[in-house]
Amino acid sequence: MAAKRNASSHIKRRPSPLRPAPWLRLALAQVAPALGDVDANIRLHLEIGREAARAGADLVVFPELSLTGYRLQDLVSEVAIRLDGKGPLRPLLDLSRRIALVVGLVEESEGHRYYNSALYLEGGRVRHVHRKVYLPTYGMFEEGRYFAAGDSLGAFRSRAGRMGMLICEDLWHPASALILAQGGADLLLVPSNGPTQAVGGAGGPRNDETWRDLAKVTAQMQTVFVALVNRVGVEDGITFFGASTVIDPLGRVLARGRDGREDLVVCDLDRPALRRARTFFPLLRDERLPVLHREMQRLMAVPLERRGPGGS
DSSP states (O other): OOOOOOOTTTOOOOOOTTSOOOSEEEEEEEOOOOTTOHHHHHHHHHHHHHHHHHTTOSEEEOOTTTTTOSOOGGGHHHHOBOSSSSSTTHHHHHHTTTSEEEEEEEEEOTTOOEEEEEEEEETTEEEEEEEOSOOOOSTTOOHHHHOBOOOOOOOEEETTEEEEEOOGGGGGSHHHHHHHHHTTOSEEEEEEOOBSSOTTOTTSOOHHHHHHHHHHHHHHHHTOEEEEEEOEEEETTEEEEBOOEEEOTTSOEEEEOOBSSOEEEEEEEOHHHHHHHHHHOOHHHHOOHHHHHHHHHHHHTSOGGGSSTTOO
């Protein structure tokens, strides 16, 4: 499946010799994967990854489940990939020697559990795996029926420094971003499959506005860069809105993809913005982790029905 894009207005050129190089040149691959066709999606990833590399990007991030599509249901086991280095990931691993990639897939574990996972590929190998922790199973979503939930959150080191990954619903749980930021992440990568129609139907806020606000608040409260990469296209009657966004630690939108159309957005991240945010707003420094740890232990010892007003 060839991507149809018109991203020339978004692609920035390499800085002139008089301008310092950015800390990281990041590409957001806002695509519409083919449902259940891993081979076609790998070809799409290779094409766009090479285009991002030609634009000077150090890292290209694809949406959630970008190698498989989203509404898989009974196809989950058929499209699952083992991370043993022998499967269809080999061309992407080879490309990662030129440009780092984040790709989404159904990961099959040794025990034949299936995870909604995101991989960070760099230097010809899988550097980090994040298994989606929070599986939405409400409204139009039914991930809990088909996937096992991940059970860990952790920042990791890349050539560009420490990063963290969250997948879609994970970002809606504030403690996830807090854990990654406290673990040293300067950049949160968030592959997503956000539908145009918000849960709750008409009359509420538009879903793209809600996602933008969520990413902005996360960036400001944790003083990190947030890169939200959302897919486009239609699957099983569900439309995905795109509008992929990069937000700096001061809450400023640095780049944004087009609404509802495939796009390749290239954006430079600079460390001075990170330094300014953490100087003006020392939230990471002042977080009281021992207090949080103690209170979480207390809450976990109290039955759920006794928490809240009138409870312990």
